[in-house]
Amino acid sequence: MAILVYGEHDNVSLKKATLNTIAAAKQMGDEVHVLVAGSNNQAVAAAAAKAEGVSKVLVADNAAYEHQMAENIALLVSDVAGGNYSHVVAAATTTGKNFMPRVAALLDVSMISDVTAVIDANTFKRPIYAGNATATVQTSESKIVVTVRTTAFDAVASEGGSASIETLDDVQNAGKSQFVSEEMAKSDRPELTSASIVVSGGRALGSEENFEKYIEPLADKLGAAVGASRAAVDAGYVPNDMQVGQTGKIVAPDLYIAAGISGAIQHLAGMKDSKVIVAINNDPESPIASIADYYLEGDLFSVLPELTSKI
């Protein structure tokens, strides 16, 4: 039986998270199909067909799927998955987290979230308790529904594959929910979850202006993404989509710089798999100091400008 991967996209391009998800899926079985559901999304289907290791792309192109409404997508995915598939796999992004549990419930099976390692086709590892423990989970479900943590799997190549493309005609519209509007952050910086360097600020920044004045120049100089602690988001210094942590985004860059962040367990859960961690903090007792590879004790308002000028 094949593995069904959900292709994530914005109707224009395939999200990189899908390439990480395909990599995880290939550890669960040999044959990988990608389902792309959207509106006017043929270019996405073409991109998915080129991804390494994909043998078939299923494309559902209809207005009902334009905004990835969970009610409609879950009906479609569970319907397709009901065919000859052993696994349904999606990235643990807000899109995947939104509709995948619905798919599982429609199939009357349990689900495994945030998989970080595939032991075999039925056995997976995943973090629990904000990453304070790792559980090995085994399932005997007839259909295995999982989301995967993209930072735990190296992406497959985006080029080189030549999958066939099949069009799905059935349209699923639950009709009980409507998209109203969205406010998407626009940024020229790299995307937070896939950036190789992340510069994050915490409550100590004190204001939105200070984020712009102290964090952003360093991020720009390093070509880095900007992240934040929950305290900084709650205080309105930065938008919610910058929160790193147990209940925000999970990042694992080559370099993570945390300035004015104490390192609460919920924050560490989102960044402790970074290769190199730098902490800039004026309190050596802050937990972040003890997990950092390099800890610089000091006032971030003088350290950050100096660092920016010397890099």
Place this chain on the structure above:
Amino acid sequence: MKALVAVKRVIDYNVKVRVKADHSAVDLTNTKMSINPFDEIAVEEAVRLKEAGVIDEIIVASIGPKESQEQIRSALALGADRGILVQTEDKAYPLQVAKILKSIAETEGTEIILLGKQAIDDDNNQTGQMLAALMGAPQGTFASKVVVEGNEVKVTREVDGGLQTVALDLPAIITTDLRLNEPRYAKLPNIMKAKKKPLDEKTPADFGVDMTSKQQIIQVEPPADRKAGIKVGSVDELVDKLKNEAKVI
């Protein structure tokens, strides 16, 4: 209109978690337990909707051990009207919890159903969505704003790229994110009053739900330790280390 809020008893978010020596589970003996923080936000939202005159009655439900009464009582002290404890010593997996909640929601005829986006013990982030699917109802997950207008609820959701707003027919399932509200503290007189509010006791069997899951946790390990780092004395030293030792810039 009635609301249902699901609250789970979990380890307090401030407690440092330890894994049992035999790697079978996390050690919860003598640890402080609380309402899952996202569920506290869900209760607060229901109470605000009641204060705004949108909701007449708030029912809270918890599936878990007998001690989950404490979390139901805390929710009652925050302003919920009555509780339902579905008592079980079995581990409660999201699919089974969702099946029980569906039964309660349908029997009680609740139109606004609030859950946390995730329980901070197993970090599943599944139950609300499963419940919505089982009920054939729409969902507004990761909510940072909830506005009820007539027969519909508008939910603003925290998504990866920013914010998305959806309009849902009632009954609808809403799962809370951190920015939805800041829960109040229960006042002493309300804690006293909560002790007298009705709390029904049920079992999963009353809802025809078998708690056995086809999913099993076969091992729980502590996370790999990071090797200890060093303290650098100056920005120059930091830049040098990042360039020449770590080679990341």
